[in-house]
Amino acid sequence: MAATTRLLLTGATTPIGISLLRALLDDPAIEHIIAVGREPAGALGLPLGERLSYEVSDLRRSRARRHLLFGPAKERAVTAVIHAALHRRAQDSGRQIHDLNVEATRELLHLAERHPTIERFIFRSSAAVYRIVADKPSMIDEEHPLNLGPEAPQWIRDRVEADLTVCTHMGLSRLKILVLRCAECPTPNAGSQLYDYLQAPVCLRSLGFDPMLNLLSLADGTRSLRLALACECEGILNIPGADTLPLSRVIAASGRRVVSLPEPLLAPLYRLRTAMVGSDFRYDLNSWRFHFSGVLDGRRASAVLGYCPQEPLQWPL
Amino acid sequence: MSELVAPTLLDRIAARARTALPPAWKRQVDGLRYDDAGHGYDPLGLHPGTVAAGASALRFLYERYFRVRSHGVANIPSDGPAILASNHSGGLPFDGSMIYLDVLRRSDPPRVLRPVMDHFVPGLPFVSTFFARIGAIAGSRGNVRYALEQGELLLIFPEGTDGIGKRFAQRYQLQRWRVGHVELAIRYRAPVVPVAVIGAEEQMPQLGRLEGVHIMGIPYVPLLLSPLPLPVRYHIYYGAPIDFSDRYSSADADDPEKVAVAASEVKRAVARLVAKGLDDREGVFR
Numbered sequence: 001m002a003a004t005t006r007l008l009l010t011g012a013t014t015p016i017g018i019s020l021l022r023a024l025l026d027d028p029a030i031e032h033i034i035a036v037g038r039e040p041a042g043a044l045g046l047p048l049g050e051r052l053s054y055e056v057s058d059l060r061r062s063r064a065r066r067h068l069l070f071g072p073a074k075e076r077a078v079t080a081v082i083h084a085a086l087h088r089r090a091q092d093s094g095r096q097i098h099d100l101n102v103e104a105t106r107e108l109l110h111l112a113e114r115h116p117t118i119e120r121f122i123f124r125s126s127a128a129v130y131r132i133v134a135d136k137p138s139m140i141d142e143e144h145p146l147n148l149g150p151e152a153p154q155w156i157r158d159r160v161e162a163d164l165t166v167c168t169h170m171g172l173s174r175l176k177i178l179v180l181r182c183a184e185c186p187t188p189n190a191g192s193q194l195y196d197y198l199q200a201p202v203c204l205r206s207l208g209f210d211p212m213l214n215l216l217s218l219a220d221g222t223r224s225l226r227l228a229l230a231c232e233c234e235g236i237l238n239i240p241g242a243d244t245l246p247l248s249r250v251i252a253a254s255g256r257r258v259v260s261l262p263e264p265l266l267a268p269l270y271r272l273r274t275a276m277v278g279s280d281f282r283y284d285l286n287s288w289r290f291h292f293s294g295v296l297d298g299r300r301a302s303a304v305l306g307y308c309p310q311e312p313l314q315w316p317l
Numbered sequence: 318m319s320e321l322v323a324p325t326l327l328d329r330i331a332a333r334a335r336t337a338l339p340p341a342w343k344r345q346v347d348g349l350r351y352d353d354a355g356h357g358y359d360p361l362g363l364h365p366g367t368v369a370a371g372a373s374a375l376r377f378l379y380e381r382y383f384r385v386r387s388h389g390v391a392n393i394p395s396d397g398p399a400i401l402a403s404n405h406s407g408g409l410p411f412d413g414s415m416i417y418l419d420v421l422r423r424s425d426p427p428r429v430l431r432p433v434m435d436h437f438v439p440g441l442p443f444v445s446t447f448f449a450r451i452g453a454i455a456g457s458r459g460n461v462r463y464a465l466e467q468g469e470l471l472l473i474f475p476e477g478t479d480g481i482g483k484r485f486a487q488r489y490q491l492q493r494w495r496v497g498h499v500e501l502a503i504r505y506r507a508p509v510v511p512v513a514v515i516g517a518e519e520q521m522p523q524l525g526r527l528e529g530v531h532i533m534g535i536p537y538v539p540l541l542l543s544p545l546p547l548p549v550r551y552h553i554y555y556g557a558p559i560d561f562s563d564r565y566s567s568a569d570a571d572d573p574e575k576v577a578v579a580a581s582e583v584k585r586a587v588a589r590l591v592a593k594g595l596d597d598r599e600g601v602f603r
Contacts, residue, residue, distance in 0.1 A: 134436065135436040135457060137455070137457040137459025137463070138455055138457075140459075208445075209445065212449075214360075243355055244354035244355060245354070245356035248325060249325070293362055295354075295360045297459075
């Protein structure tokens with residue numbers, strides 16, 4: 001399947017990273033993968049060897065990024081970078097988080113442009129970059145406005161900035177650049193706000209609103225990246241999932257109880273919950289999409305990549 | 318998923334509503350085609366169970382209260398994208414509800430109408446959710462484009478809030494006629510079916526309106542003579558479809574002059590239907 005045979009994957013210890021590695025290792029055409037993560041190699045849970053190596057690297061540091069691309073990636077003559085390393089915890093903020101989310105993306109891209117063998121740069125972005133408001137379409141195509149509002153928390157601002165940083169190089173760089181804006185994958189340790197939201201036995205939602213959500217399974221997320229590797233295309237593509245359903249159904253399918261409350265009460269209640277039990281869910285990150293529908297329109301990915309969502313989530317999550 | 322999840326309150330209401338519908342309505346609701354995105358909802362939020370519940374709840378208004386009579390329902394295309402463009406009036410959008418129910422009840426094969434809502438409606442609690450479940454679409458360009466590309470049947474009121482907010486003295490006078498519906502029709506090769514609603518313009522005579530009061534984004538507060546709609550009789554006329562595809566190319570949708578000419582044609586067609594309806598009518602309540 002893969003046109004690329006030697007690649008570097010950041011964010012390798014995330015669920016999507018591990019799932020992609022497993023899939024790629026099953027593909028005999030893949031010669032070598034350099035998996036990159038901050039955790040020790042054991043976190044990968046995969047045997048290292050001739051076709052898979054692991055680099056512990058702190059991508060917040062410029063020196064580490066340079067070493068990665070002009071050390072192991074040059075030795076192995078990798079031809080593609082899949083950048084999927086974004087900070088997952090929504091409660092964290094600050095300069096170091098920004099360095100990982102944005103500066104690492106920016107510099108990896110610059111370094112890849114100067115690299116002798118890298119030809120492709122695939123950035124795994126997310127649907128969180130889109131602005132969801134009442135007067136904008138609920139069917140979100142790639143031209144949809146991004147969430148550039150000054151009120152957006154750093155978690156979102158960083159994602160938008162990283163996405164735009166990559167997008168601004170399209171057509172100007174010698175690299176073939178592909179940005180995949182993936183629907184939320186409600187999986188543990190994937191930075192999914194919805195997954196964290198559903199960990200509470202009682203889920204609070206805004207009274208009178210029941211927006212449509214689109215969710216991506218790990219299998220479909222993995223497949224979209226494999227198709228991206230196999231494709232020579234560049235551009236921005238939405239990657240929707242096979243599950244499109246209202247928030248109330250998501251909560252019911254997860255076996256949780258729902259209590260609908262007036263909107264102004266929700267943010268303080270969730271802040272209180274975070275203070276008491278340490279949840280990673282932040283209502284301020286999700287308030288708009290818990291009001292207004294936002295469903296990714298994946299027709300461009302279907303036409304360009306041949307990607308159509310096939311694997312629904314296994315419920316309950 | 319449905320096997321794993323206990324039915325929600327909405328599921329129970331929908332099931333009950335469906336069984337409570339008379340056979341003719343049930344047959345129509347059961348025959349609806351929609352783009353199931355996997356959980357019984359289409360990507361824009363349509364839920365056939367809620368359509369059944371809505372039909373069950375509003376059937377009384379359609380059959381008994383407004384005693385709707387419609388003419389020319391065969392002019393509604395049985396398949397593919399189309400836009401119904403209607404006059405708009407009445408203080409509250411009962412005209413949209415009655416056209417919606419009429420299409421649901423009488424279209425063959427059954428089609429569900431996708432009314433295009435004004436921008437402020439998605440911000441209204443409960444209303445926005447109910448409207449989305451029965452098939453209404455938030456009136457942004459992206460949603461409408463998606464719906465037309467999916468071959469949906471849209472309902473657009475080109476007069477917008479100017480129409481629904483017109484004073485009693487202005488009844489049956491078409492207000493400023495927006496051109497967006499024609500632009501869409503030309504771009505997406507969708508025929509426009511002119512529609513006239515007779516009766517709605519007398520249902521809640523409007524004396525004036527409070528400007529500058531924008532509760533939850535509502536553009537104004539109407540001052541109505543009657544707090545409830547009067548039991549006027551509704552007559553709905555569907556005119557012959559206007560197909561612009563033989564005269565305009567998709568690129569002509571970007572030409573303001575051509576779009577304005579085409580919009581005038583639709584406006585004239587609606588005005589003719591309104592005039593015919595008023596001529597044929599024997600009385601406001603008859």
